[in-house]
Amino acid sequence: MPSLLMAQTATLTGTVRDARQPVPFASVAVRGTTLGTTADASGHFVLREVPPGTVVLQISAVGYSTLSKEVNVTESQTLELPLTLTATPAALNEVVVTGVSRATEIRRSPVPIATLSRREISLNANTNVIDAAVRGIPGLSAVTTGPNVSKPFIRGLGYNRVLTLYNGLRQEGQQWGDEHGVEVDGYDIERVEVVKGPASLLYGSDAVAGVVNLLPALPSGPEGRVGGEVLNEYQTNNGLIGNSLGLNYQKNGFQTSFRASHRLAHDYRNRVDGLVYNTGFRELTLTGMAGVRKSWGESHWYLTLYDNQQEIPDGSRDSLSRRFTRQVGEGVNDDIKNRPLVQDNELNDYAIAPLHQRIRHYRVFTKTRLLLGGGELHLLLGAQQNNREEYNHPTVPAQAGLALRLNTFTYDVRYHLPTWQGLGISLGSNGMGQQNRHQNATDFPIPNYDLLDAGGFMLLKKPLGKLELSGGLRYDTRLVTWSGFYVAPNTETGFEGQASAGTVGAKLQFPSFRKQYNGVSASLGGSYAASDKLTFRANLARGYRAPNIPEIGSNGLDPGAHIVYLGNREFTPEFSWQQDMGVLWHSATLDASVEVFHNYVQNFIYQGRLLGPDGQPVVIVPGNVTYQFQQSAARLYGLEASLNWRPAALPWLAFNNNLAFVNGQNADAARQREEGDAARYLPLIPPLRTRHELRATLPATDGRLRATYLRTTLDVSARQDRFYALDNTETATAGYALVGLGAGTTWTSRTGRPVAQLFVQVDNLFDTAYQAHLNRLKYFEYHAGSATGRSGIYNPGRNVSVKLVVPF
Known part of the structure; x- marks a missing residue:
């Protein structure tokens, strides 16, 4: 009361x-x-x-x-x-703040938004938080390079088209790279919110495909007492060992929390390749927060430190035995066909191999909310540094091939005006300043650069009975500059290094550059509550994205990706027009939804292999392929659907189903005539995917066990025949089905307080051999044919995960 x-x-x-x-x-x-x-x-x-x-x-x-x-x-x-x-949960009633001007229910938002709770994350065996989100949110997929490297894609678009946020702060860590993931502690994430479709209106460039917001937990529990949890996890497939300690405290409006997490794993296994060489990792994260919550509002400060050592697979192996081999030489001294075999003890070893990458990410930021003038002022200020080093010289293991330091300063200010005659108005501005510099390196795929980014927006929301309308307008500008960048032989390292223009033997790798990009974003949509169960919604949005640095400036080898990238300085911004329509049904026993979308992208930028005058692929660095960025028109369309049934006669049973489909095509008629049917489809488009789960949660009793559940899952990916086939950039991917089993329970004290939570999950129960279409390791193959008839590296096989959480 x-x-x-x-x-x-x-x-x-x-x-x-x-x-x-x-x-x-x-x-x-x-x-x-x-x-x-x-x-x-x-x-x-x-x-x-x-x-x-x-x-x-x-x-x-x-x-x-x-x-x-x-x-x-x-x-x-x-x-x-x-x-x-x-x-039983009802996700359509959840309140979200990502992608909308004010907090709103998912079903009343005209923009498609999906969420995933920590409980759902815990049910699955994941090696990173992006993979966890992919399992639970239809329309979200990921390009992977091994078990701990996943880059989010939304409806077939990714990299700098998807903006990843950590508690509202944009994540900046060389998103253009293929071979490293998101620098966030997955054990610390309480909730994931995903905007599917252009979110440029709120966030500017780089959110043209959507937003993934990773939200950590705030302190909870009784005041004046230190609380927290201890988490331990083990996975059999790659021997993953995860440990995490979380602490929190609050009293009289003061709040603070701390978490330390450590994970390590050796090479993963499948029944085709055995143990896949150089796919292990070692990761340490520290997260701290302190803040106050008072009648005037609240303010919180965050500090995070992330350190990941990630091995770099290359897929080289003996042509007959198909055993993996190890690089020991470089250049002309590297005989790829006669490299030494990797020994069994190296595959099971938790030690990080000499060829690896190390990523250190530091983040400090503050979030403040003030009650001001009858409205609310929200302010976010942040600074982060990303240090990325790739050690790819077997003859000199301590010499980094790639060494980049990215400093980013971010601001976001928004004011929600007092509601006037039912009209909600939000005004805001956000942007960033960036400086990216090479350190002591030998490979230079992109130039040193400086970037300034700013934009302002206005959002409106007006309820009209059962109809709720919302829309807005935004203008962005981005300035990118860099000076002439020279490289020359370095006598100390024996490799090329950064040099001044007057250095003997210096060559200009990146001529100076200065260009300003501008764009207008807009959105108009609405939702109509036909009844308390049935909701219709629609939205039309114009998105904007400025070209990223590799697309306009790259000219060199990315050693981790084994690709030489060539950019185009004349590129213009991408602009998209996306239409979304959805029907949602929500009742005590049934949740159902169907969302359809169509997205036309002007000036779409993608990669294609560079060919010489003879029509053959150009090889600039032996053992590495050469890609050149291209620009064209593109069209993407598809749908997501879900059906979650909780029968009234069996309230402890839930049957959850979802489906996602996207088709991406080259919409430039002239390019189609020039390049033929092989260039008809866009690269990196996921296949039709469905997920089905049957979960039984035992009714609560007077005993000590609560929330006890049993579940079985079926993940089905259809064959992907719609792929970018030009120059064999991609190939068709066979369909597959993966079965999973899971169980868990919460042990409580006599007073009902949770004492321990246990989660057990078996993925790929039948150890199915498969290759996901967005798995980059699928193309890591040095031989034209193999004794087994199988090419490239396969995804992980059967995996048993045990997770124990002890709250206190």
Whole structure:
């Protein structure tokens, strides 16, 4: 029962229950703000510093539908709140903040948005947080290079077209590279929100395909007591060992948290290749936060440190035995066909091989929300540094081939004006400054560069009965500059190195460059609640993306990717026109949705192999292919659908299904005539994919076990015949089906407090041999044919994961 304890702000108290008993550790929050708390083991909560007026409480817990309750907070009233939750989740009622001007329910957003909770992440065996999101969100896929390197793609578009955020801060870490992933601690992520479609309106360039926002948890639990968890994980396929310690504390509005995580793994295994050489990794992350939450708003400071040593596979092997071989020489001294065999002890070793990359990422930022002038001011300021080194010289293991240091300073300011006659108005601006510099390196695929980026926007939202309209406009500008970049032989290293123009033997690899890019983004859409169960929504958006640095400036070898990239300084920005339409049905027993989209992209930039006058592929660096960026028109269309059924007669049973399909085609008629049918489709388009899950969650009893579940999953990927076939850049990929089994439970104390959570998952139960179409290792092959008839490297085989979480 809430009561008003202060004249200017209120303290709300109450107990969260289900039909039988209190719900421990339920989350209670005020919609549209970051005010929130967590109930204790008996379901009792205290929510302080609530401003007077009409607020909407959002009450949620794992395994229950989210409850929204409107409360009129005044000095003179005491309100009775029946905070009773209903079992089983209902994702369409979840409140999101990514991709919309204010907090809103997923089904009322005209822009397609999907979410994934930490509970769902924990159910699966993942080696990184992007793979976890891919499993749970249709329309999201990933280009992979081994088990710990995944780059998100949304509806067939990725790299600098998808903006990855960490708690709202854009992630900047050489996104153009193929061979490293997102520098975030997956154990620290409480929730993933994904915008599917142009989000340029809110974030500017690089969000033309969508946004992946990785949200860490804020402190929870009783005030004045240190809480947290210990997490341990083991996976059999690559021997992954993961350990994480999380701590949090809050009292009188002060909040702080800390997490330290460490993971290591040796080479992964499949039944075609055995143990795949040089796919192990070792990763350490530290995350700290301190902040305050008061009646005037809140402010939080974050500091993260990420250190990853990631081995670099190249796929070389003996042509007859198909055993992997190891590079020991360089240049003319590297006889690829007669490299020594890798020994078995090297494949099972947790030690990092000499040929590897090391990525260190440091991030500090602050998020502030102020109640100002009847509205809300949101401010985010951040700085981050990404150090990327690739050690690819077997004769000089300590010499980095690639060594880049990227410094990025980011700002984001937004003001949500007071609602006027139902009209919500948001104004904002965000941008960044970047400086990217080569360190002591021998390979220079891109120039040193400086970048300045800024944009401003206005968003409007207006409810008209059952119809809710929203739209906005944005303008962006980006300035990219670099000076002439010279390389010359370095007598100390024996390789080429960065040099001044007057150095003997110096050659100009990157002529100086200065160019400004500008773009306008816009969006108009709406949702119509035909009933409390049925919602229609549609959106039209114009997206903008400035060319990234490799696309305009690359001229060299990316050693980890084994590709020589050549850019085009004359490229113009990409502009997309995307139409989205969706139908959503939501009831106590059935959630269903169908989302269709069409996206036409002007000046689409993609990679194609460079051919010589004889029509044969150009080889600039032996053992590496040469790609040149090209620009054309492109068209993408497809759909996502889901059907989640919870039969009323069997409330403990859930049958979840989803489907995603995208077709990407070259829309330039002239280029089609020039290059033929082989260039009809775009590269890196995922095949038709479906996922099915049958989950049984045992009803709660008076015993010590809670949330006990059994599940079986089926992931099906269809054959991909629609691929970029020009110059054998891609090949067809066979379809496959993967079966998984899982089980888990929560052990509680006599008072109902969780003591330990256990998750067991078996993936690829039948050890199916398969190659995902977006797996880059599929093309890591040195021989025209093989004794087995199989080419390239296959995806991981059967994997058993055991995860234990002990909260305290």
